[in-house]
Amino acid sequence: MDNKIWxxxxxxxxxxxxxxxxxxxxxxxxxxxxxxxxxxxxIAAKSGASTAIRHITILDATGTDLGDRVAxxxxxxxxIARIPNDSVTPRVVKTTAAGLPASEQAAENEVKLPxxxxxxxxxxDSTLDGKSARYSGRNASTIGDMDKLRSLVRxxxxxxxxxxxGVRKDIVNDxxxxxxxxxxxxxxxxxxxxxxxxxxxxxxxxxxxxxxSIVFHGQNVLRGVLEEKSTRVAEVVISSIKPESLxxxxxxxxxxxxxxxxxxxxxxxxxxxxxxxxxxxxxxxKGTVVATTATSGTSAANAALGASFGGMALSIVAVSLLFxxxxxxxxxxxxxxxxxxVNSEQEAQQAAMPxxxxxxxxxxxxxxxxxxxxxxxALVLTWLPWSSPIMVPLRMGLTTVSPxxxxxxxxxxxxxxxxxxxxxxxxxxxxxxxxxxxxSFAEVAKWIRYA
Amino acid sequence: MSDLAIDIRNVVKRYDHHVAVRDLSLQxxxxxxYGLLGPNGAGKTTTIRxxxxxxxxxxxxxxxxxxxxxxxxxxxxxxxxxxxxGLYKKMQVRRVLLFLAELKGIRPADASKRIDxxxxxxxxxxxRNWGDARVDELSRGMQQKVQFISTLLHDPDLVILDEPFSxxxxxxxxxxxxAVLELKQRGKTVIFSTHVMDNAEKxxxxxxxIARGEKVLDGGVAAVKxxxxxxxxxxxxxxxxxxxxxxxxxxxxxxxxxxxxNNYFELELxxxxxxxxxxxxxxxxxxxxxxFELVQPSLHQIFLQRVGASGVETGMSGHG
Numbered sequence: 001m002d003n004k005i006w007x008x009x010x011x012x013x014x015x016x017x018x019x020x021x022x023x024x025x026x027x028x029x030x031x032x033x034x035x036x037x038x039x040x041x042x043i044a045a046k047s048g049a050s051t052a053i054r055h056i057t058i059l060d061a062t063g064t065d066l067g068d069r070v071a072x073x074x075x076x077x078x079x080i081a082r083i084p085n086d087s088v089t090p091r092v093v094k095t096t097a098a099g100l101p102a103s104e105q106a107a108e109n110e111v112k113l114p115x116x117x118x119x120x121x122x123x124x125d126s127t128l129d130g131k132s133a134r135y136s137g138r139n140a141s142t143i144g145d146m147d148k149l150r151s152l153v154r155x156x157x158x159x160x161x162x163x164x165x166g167v168r169k170d171i172v173n174d175x176x177x178x179x180x181x182x183x184x185x186x187x188x189x190x191x192x193x194x195x196x197x198x199x200x201x202x203x204x205x206x207x208x209x210x211x212x213s214i215v216f217h218g219q220n221v222l223r224g225v226l227e228e229k230s231t232r233v234a235e236v237v238i239s240s241i242k243p244e245s246l247x248x249x250x251x252x253x254x255x256x257x258x259x260x261x262x263x264x265x266x267x268x269x270x271x272x273x274x275x276x277x278x279x280x281x282x283x284x285x286k287g288t289v290v291a292t293t294a295t296s297g298t299s300a301a302n303a304a305l306g307a308s309f310g311g312m313a314l315s316i317v318a319v320s321l322l323f324x325x326x327x328x329x330x331x332x333x334x335x336x337x338x339x340x341x342v343n344s345e346q347e348a349q350q351a352a353m354p355x356x357x358x359x360x361x362x363x364x365x366x367x368x369x370x371x372x373x374x375x376x377x378a379l380v381l382t383w384l385p386w387s388s389p390i391m392v393p394l395r396m397g398l399t400t401v402s403p404x405x406x407x408x409x410x411x412x413x414x415x416x417x418x419x420x421x422x423x424x425x426x427x428x429x430x431x432x433x434x435x436x437x438x439x440s441f442a443e444v445a446k447w448i449r450y451a
Numbered sequence: 452m453s454d455l456a457i458d459i460r461n462v463v464k465r466y467d468h469h470v471a472v473r474d475l476s477l478q479x480x481x482x483x484x485y486g487l488l489g490p491n492g493a494g495k496t497t498t499i500r501x502x503x504x505x506x507x508x509x510x511x512x513x514x515x516x517x518x519x520x521x522x523x524x525x526x527x528x529x530x531x532x533x534x535x536x537g538l539y540k541k542m543q544v545r546r547v548l549l550f551l552a553e554l555k556g557i558r559p560a561d562a563s564k565r566i567d568x569x570x571x572x573x574x575x576x577x578x579r580n581w582g583d584a585r586v587d588e589l590s591r592g593m594q595q596k597v598q599f600i601s602t603l604l605h606d607p608d609l610v611i612l613d614e615p616f617s618x619x620x621x622x623x624x625x626x627x628x629x630a631v632l633e634l635k636q637r638g639k640t641v642i643f644s645t646h647v648m649d650n651a652e653k654x655x656x657x658x659x660x661i662a663r664g665e666k667v668l669d670g671g672v673a674a675v676k677x678x679x680x681x682x683x684x685x686x687x688x689x690x691x692x693x694x695x696x697x698x699x700x701x702x703x704x705x706x707x708x709x710x711x712x713n714n715y716f717e718l719e720l721x722x723x724x725x726x727x728x729x730x731x732x733x734x735x736x737x738x739x740x741x742x743f744e745l746v747q748p749s750l751h752q753i754f755l756q757r758v759g760a761s762g763v764e765t766g767m768s769g770h771g
Contacts, residue, residue: 007553015542232537236601239503239531240554433505435535446467 012253225339327389385416
């Protein structure tokens with residue numbers, strides 16, 4: 001390989017990696033990603049039941065032990081956050097339907113006192129029938145607290161009724177606390193794949209990642225070419241190196257920056273989610289989180305991460321990387337040609353339109369392919385050099401793509417790449433030294449013939 | 452090794468509706484200072500770009516030091532200062548220079564040492580070391596110095612300067628002239644294009660005048676001037692030319708062409724016109740003569756004579 005390509009690539013790489021913009025993007029994007037992933041967890045943790053629902057009075061007018069059962073459940077439920085050394089427990093007041101108004105009045109007065117109980121729960125015959133219970137208190141509009149209270153009361157009503165019907169106590173307990181989950185697994189001709197959910201997630205994230213980086217770094221190539229042209233440094237450089245080599249070095253250097261950035265993003269996001277996740281969750285609940293909650297928070301963070309990356313087979317990662325390189329070279333050289341045709345950022349956006357349209361047309365096909373990854377459309381898109389870099393990794397996440405098809409499509413894409421480089425180099429050679437008005441497409445066609 | 456720095460043979464470059472360079476052949480001797488003269492649009496820059504293999508000729512061949520200019524590495528012996536100058540604005544001066552030197556095949560460690568020497572020589576190190584500054588922090592004059600350093604940093608045997616004097620103030624222009632002469636003394640070949648004939652006449656060993664893509668004439672400056680004949684008169688008049696004198700300066704029986712600079716005139720006489728009779732007539736007409744001298748025509752005159760006013764647009768062949 002031409003040694004000068006390497007010199008150009010080195011300059012492109014180092015100048016970009018040294019810039020403040022690169023540093024900012026590299027650090028801020030993962031923080032953003034982590035934030036977006038962690039925020040729902042934070043909200044979930046925050047909206048979980050708080051320790052306040054233990055500081056209540058239960059007015060039990062049922063004549064049964066339902067009040068005591070609810071009090072006990074409130075104390076033992078592990079998903080309710082707990083403040084250390086908190087000795088306050090729910091107080092149960094046995095009363096009758098007739099005495100209820102007076103007890104309610106007393107409880108209400110207590111709620112109004114500072115640093116006293118949060119509210120009071122009224123259990124009546126209607127509660128025993130499994131219909132309703134009443135709660136009044138300062139935290140009545142806290143969704144997490146009310147949900148927890150409702151489910152606990154409902155659970156205890158069910159348990160007590162089942163016991164009354166003669167069902168064994170341990171069976172009742174088992175049913176009441178069972179945590180039912182549905183797991184799904186993908187089946188294909190070649191056997192069991194990863195989890196179905198993870199497949200779709202992986203497919204979309206890989207597709208999106210490839211699309212975004214091609215657009216982002218492709219635009220960077222365009223801007224770099226434009227800078228060389230508008231500062232007129234291009235002519236000095238081209239007097240030392242062939243335009244084709246300059247183009248190749250540029251694409252390589254910027255592509256290297258892209259790979260570096262993605263590696264950094266992945267590493268930083270993973271770090272943030274794994275190590276900072278629990279800390280953020282802790283902060284969310286303003287206190288010590290019960291061990292199980294912390295674990296579930298971390299595992300939720302890991303699951304979010306795992307769904308996008310972990311669920312992916314190694315083969316998908318390898319193929320994605322290969323197609324990123326091919327797709328990037330294909331589009332970046334076209335972007336470079338677009339940049340060489342024009343003299344300003346505004347014109348550049350116009351000149352880059354055809355390239356953008358090609359990319360967008362591929363992106364718009366992602367949805368149909370997601371719905372049916374084995375349709376005719378999906379098969380065609382697998383073989384077109386401008387869509388295969390996104391479609392092949394996407395389909396691999398969704399269905400089974402035979403290695404022969406992958407290799408064939410990669411070959412076609414490489415041929416497409418060579419054509420795109422050839423075309424771009426010819427436009428670039430002439431365009432880099434053309435100043436003045438933006439050329440028409442007829443003129444560009446002539447450049448291709450001149451060079 | 453060849454005695455010729457550049458050998459251009461029958462080179463043609465056509466564009467869509469016009470021919471930029473038409474069957475051009477040029478031999479530029481090694482170790483000379485060579486002027487490529489012509490009005491804008493004559494094909495000078497196209498020719499230079501073809502020498503540098505930036506654009507490809509449609510026909511003909513170009514060799515540098517006896518080897519085809521398409522041979523890998525041959526352009527490492529060439530330093531080029533384009534007419535349109537520029538550097539990477541956001542880059543550190545030192546890194547730009549290092550990059551351009553590396554592209555010319557200089558090892559980074561060598562390049563680094565040379566950069567220090569050159570920065571010193573062009574007084575770009577002092578209270579502040581401008582080598583560590585970003586290009587866009589430099590003044591225009593300093594940027595031109597850096598650009599000039601980038602042309603010479605790899606110690607090329609052939610230096611090509613395209614319109615080097617455009618945009619230079621008198622001090623930098625003088626510095627450039629000194630640098631060109633120093634290069635010549637060190638045995639380097641310097642080619643520069645210009646439309647400023649005075650500079651070419653003072654500095655060049657040989658010149659070539661091209662117009663409309665064709666060679667009009669070439670050769671050593673002395674030979675070119677000699678072949679143009681000694682039929683010119685350098686005339687200085689105190690207070691300029693008044694009515695009668697002014698008429699006489701346009702008298703078609705004596706004067707073929709008059710270059711009127713108000714107080715100074717360069718006249719081309721017809722071959723059969725009598726210079727002594729013309730002088731007498733001037734005195735009779737009341738001219739206040741400070742100088743009347745038969746001279747060889749200046750390059751400027753030869754240029755106007757050979758290219759013709761039609762080949763020169765207004766303001767493109769000034770005396771500057």
